[in-house]
Amino acid sequence: MSNQDESPENPLRKELPEEVPAAPVPPAPTEESPAEPRLTGRRRLVKGLWPPRVSRAQLIVALLLFGLGFGLAVQVASNSDNDSALRGARQEDLVRILDELDDRTQRLEDEKEGLEKQREELENSSDQAEEARKQTAERERQLGILAGTVAxxxxxxxxxxxxxxxxxxxxxxxxxxxxxxxxxxxxxxxxxxxxxxxxxxxxxxxxxxxxxxxxxxxxxxxxxxxxxxxxxxxxxxxxxxxxxxxxxxxxxxxxxxxxxxxxxxxxxxxxxxxxxxx
Structure with missing residues (x-):
């Protein structure tokens, strides 16, 4: 009976698929080689991000960005301190500050007109030497007041x-x-x-x-x-x-x-x- 099954003319033997080799069985973990824990998706992500691998160029760019951000923060804080007094000011105080700025602008305009008038007087005077002496004396008196040499x-x-x-x-x-x-x-x-x-x-x-x-x-x-x-x-x-x-x-x-x-x-x-x- 066994000889007949092993015969090549046996049709039943031809229909059977070839035997598939069995997969190797991994060795059982021992104390010297414990089994590695299976990594989850989160663990793989953490392992990929830490420790960080930073190049020298990336480090320099990060330092520059940090310095820029720190400078902007200091500037904003400084402007906030300078503007805090004006934010809490009353309306009449703000109006008075604006009036003061307008007065300063007007004083500069008056000084400019005075200098232009002196130039025109020198250019149009028939006796320019005498006019120059008069303006020099007046200028000396003004400078004496600023220098504190005259009362x-x-x-x-x-x-x-x-x-x-x-x-x-x-x-x-x-x-x-x-x-x-x-x-x-x-x-x-x-x-x-x-x-x-x-x-x-x-x-x-x-x-x-x-x-x-x-x-x-x-x-x-x-x-x-x-x-x-x-x-x-x-x-x-x-x-x-x-x-x-x-x-x-x-x-x-x-x-x-x-x-x-x-x-x-x-x-x-x-x-x-x-x-x-x-």
Whole structure:
């Protein structure tokens, strides 16, 4: 019977498919080679992303972008701080600030017209030499006021700062001087010391020194200029008066039709600067 099944002429043997080799059986895990855990999709994603593979060029670009973002953030924060005082200002305060800016623009226009008028007078005068001497003398008087070598009088304001707590510092008084100059002050005197272009202020204990001259509170400013411009400049929101009042100082600003600035400065010859016409 077995011989007949193995015969090549047996039709049943031809219909059977060839035997498929069995798949190899993986060896059972041992203590020396434990079975590897099967990775899920999330694990494969994490394994592909970490640790990150960053090239040098990518690192440089990332640092540049970080620096740019940090700079923009600082700029936005700075602008927000500068605008915070104006956001909380009342409508009348904003109107006053705009009026002050308009007044400054008008003063510049008036100065421009004055210079153009002087030029026309020199060009049209029959005696140009005499006209030049007159304008030179007038200019010398104006420069003497700015340099503090001559006394001056005119309309303006007085500002008295009473500092009983000793909290007012030199930089606060310097801010007041700068604000007054920006508002058109033509002559300034602080406690008997004339303020000029080279004036400097330093802290001296609980007092302040102006050009090396020690002054004590109350600090009294005598300022010549247009009172309608000077006083509002000191009282703008976040300005000089509010800053000093935050330091528990008392500030009183008074307008006057006649302010006398009589503190003088000695004429000082420059050590190195000379006229380019020589």
């Amino acid at each position: 001056a009088q005119g309309p303006g304001i007085t500002m008295t700062i009473d500092d009983t707590k000793g909290t007012v510092e030199a930089d606060m008084l310097l801010d007041a001087i700068q604000e007054l100059r920006a508002a058109g002050a033509e002559a300034i005197q602080v406690n008997g010391v004339r303020v000029v272009a080279s004036t400097y202020l330093t802290d001296s204990g609980k007092s302040v020194s102006v050009d090396g001259n020690k002054i004590t509170a109350p600090y009294r400013f005598k300022v010549i200029g247009k009172p309608q411009d000077l006083e509002p400049a000191l009282n703008i929101p976040g300005g000089v008066v509010q800053t000093l009042e935050k330091e528990q100082a008392t500030v009183v600003v008074e307008r006057s039709d006649k302010i006398v600035v009589d503190a003088l400065r000695a004429t000082k010859r420059p050590d190195y600067a000379r006229s380019s016409s020589q």
